[in-house]
Amino acid sequence: MALSLLLLAHCDGSPGLDGGAETDAGSVDAALPDAALLDAGPLDAGPDAGMDAAGSLSSGVVTYDRRPISSAGLGAATPDPVGGATVVLIADGLEVARAQTDADGRYSFVEEPSGEVQVRVLADSARPPIAVTDFAGNVYAFSGGVGALHITEPDFAGALALLDTQRDGLRFAAEAFSRAAEFPPLEIRWERGRTTPGGTSYATGDELWILGGPTDTDEYDTPVLLHELGHYLQWVYEFSDVPDGDPHAGADTDPRLAWNEGWPSFFSAAARGDGSYRDSVGGVTAIDLDLGSLPFSGEYVGRASAPMSQRLSEWLIAGSLYHLYTSGDLTTQRARSFAPLTQWLDDPGHDRGAFGRDFVDFLDGYLCVSSGADRARIEQHVVRDRRFPYDLSPTCPKPGTPRLEQSIDPPRVFLPGTVLRDQRGRSLRVIQIAR
Template identity: 30%
Template sequence: MKTRTWLLRAFAVAVAVVLGACGGGGGGGGGFPIAGLPGATTVTLNGTVTFDSVPNATGTLNYSAIAIKPVRGAVVEVVNGASAVVATASTDASGAYSVSVPSNTTVVVRVKAQMLQTGSGASWDVTVRDNTQSDAIYAMETPAFPTGVVATLTRDVHAPSGWDGASYASTRVGGPFALLDTIYTTQAKVLSVAPGTAFPLLRVFWSVNNVPASGNLALGQIGTTFFTNRSTGRAIYVLGKENVDTDEYDAPVVAHEWGHYYQSAFSRDDSPGGSHSLSELLDRRLAFSEGWGNAWSGIALGRSNYTDSTGPGQAQGGNLNLAAGAPSNPGWFREASIHSILWNLNNQVGFKPIHDTLTATSFKNGVAVTSIHPFTAAFNSAAPGSVGALNALLAGQSINAASNDPFGVQETNGSTVVGLQSFALPMYKAATVGGATSACVTNQAGAGNKLGSYVYLRFTAPAGNHPITVTGPPAADPDFVVYAGRQIAEADGLGASETATVSLPGGEAVLVLNDFNNSSSNTCFTVTIN
């Protein structure tokens, strides 16, 4: 097969921002008739689509080890001179495509940063878009070429990284396809245990202008790489600013955020979000959510470490051992404890029991908020033969392994921080319906979303509308959320008192209370539920 270098092109189309393409072509001649094909009206057009993959094995991008990998599952369109799509296909697991196109027609091959499969079985629609260019879908195209009258014609398409040895000197065509490849891998892991999965629509937003500064998303001011589920749908925003922070080749970072997509689509995530680090003692919901995201990156990608590059030349970064738990003060409030439990559990029993647990009704719709304790209770029902493996991992991180204790009633680890235990335990406090309950929070572990920042009240009430009032000291600003098998109400007004009338389904419910001002080491509120 002849090899031909294709020029990078910028070609605006209605649904795509065309990055450009380069690759090889040839095979079957240059459009001349061949014997045995008089009057042929179609040509078989095939090829292979690839991209430059920049590895990050230890925390920094290694441009000297760039590998050419197949673009898997991507939408391929063949477009004629009138901008009409004359054939479509998707690349296979080897990046190959094959379509039948009209003979004697000038066409281009367009590869979109999109994976699309419809139907009643497994399905998905994933696009990589430029949030700084009206959310257009990325794509790359070949130069126009004639199909001629031949049996077969080959056009390969390659997405280069744009790296010239010192910087990104040309268009970073490979970036969107690297992101698509990570999503392909994460989906494949789920499909390996649940082959009929219908994945909700996902849009991934990446731009070379996406920076770690908060502001206008359309200007690239995204703050960090993150997942969100807003009224516009589920989305992952990805950093891309060279010499500052780029994540398109940091597959663990992208897979981590896809783990939050998984929680949103198939499981449950009550995390309050916000900043966090491995050294901090976290709120139980945040610790479980972020620990899951870390563990999932390793589970999906088949690796034991989590890496994230940053800085000039993408030559700085971090390298996290997913098998290792918290080095000190382990527990249900530590992100590292959670990711080590879940990663090692997958390593020992496989992903299916974990998937069955996270998608179980008892976990998704249980009264207890998402944390390692309701996970443990649901796992013991979903995978009774693997209970011993989980129990040993829990014990290794100083977490109680009671078999049916979603509320952590038997938990005795409130951290080793003197004075914090009384805020951490019991994990849920009983609240009186028709009377007043005192509930206290603390800022000893830090601001906002740390251990002790929230107090959890458990109560039982009949179905109907129930006024709830929380009153605190003048410097405080109480906010609360009510759960009854997922969140059902939230009150986050201003001032030292908060009131809301909550429609309860009847039965047990949980009220989670915090001080938005995080005002002191011991802030107490009076909670009245009528």
């Protein structure tokens, strides 16, 4: 079986993922150079792989090559099912129906159309809403016959790895934040081996740019990807400030930047249930840390004689958060670790360390929201072991105390000729409706 590799246009004013019957292979697909066709290899999924409970023939399973990361570097590729991916059933070039793969990568349709039938798999998830695109905003996709599809081509296997990782991360976040509503749509911009002048991954609101270089393999670096997802969550819940400075927060960093970088590393570990933080380049592990056993020296500790607003390392923060998170019953500690983000740091009146939200403000919220829980652990690990001079003296408001509300700027006045733009800075095409 051969798979056709596609990139689907996903930008304002062009046929998108919901183009219906008009979004056929000829209208929006852009064939990749030197990768127009892919041999899927043997499709040994068993004699019943194409059957669902209702007996439909329009079913199958989607797997892709994934490379696990360890201290030794990236391992050999192994088949992994992709959960939550969008699968489009196409007959004679027209869309018939859509489905989502389950946790085992399986999909099925009740429709059994006639004619030339195939499926198109998108690196796109409806719940939670995630799309993996190239730098131009085209969604990664591939087409093939109905049944078992295994993706080995690096570009598309990498896109599915990105989708799989971030989908798992958002599902964990929904539980940790007790969130019932869907998250805002997330777009992940990535092209294997390509970067920008900045040369590092970063988040801009509802977009994550996963960047590296010709030999970087961030698509398989799960700890790094979930760290970047942590920045997206900081945007969603607004519990962090981003001061000017190098995004690679290390030792002697502005305390707000250290918090802005340290929390995502903690989130990455919590979401995986694993304190390791690894980043590979060229298949070799370049960063290999364990948040559960960081050294008690160097950049991993503070300065006991300095003020609480001192410059410090993101790793001191990430390790301390992970220590609290893993110090007791997981359900209890998860609630204590995430509640301050939405019940304390969202109030501008709670600012006691450096100006802006930082590690001190989180610790204040941890103690106040949880009625002093883990005070002894904070004193032992943060103050004594990590030598950060937190004073354990937050000002916890009495029940019923009104919150301090941020002032609201007056509405902007748009003068004639002003170019209106959306939140990503794209100009708007405005259509005037006659009355």
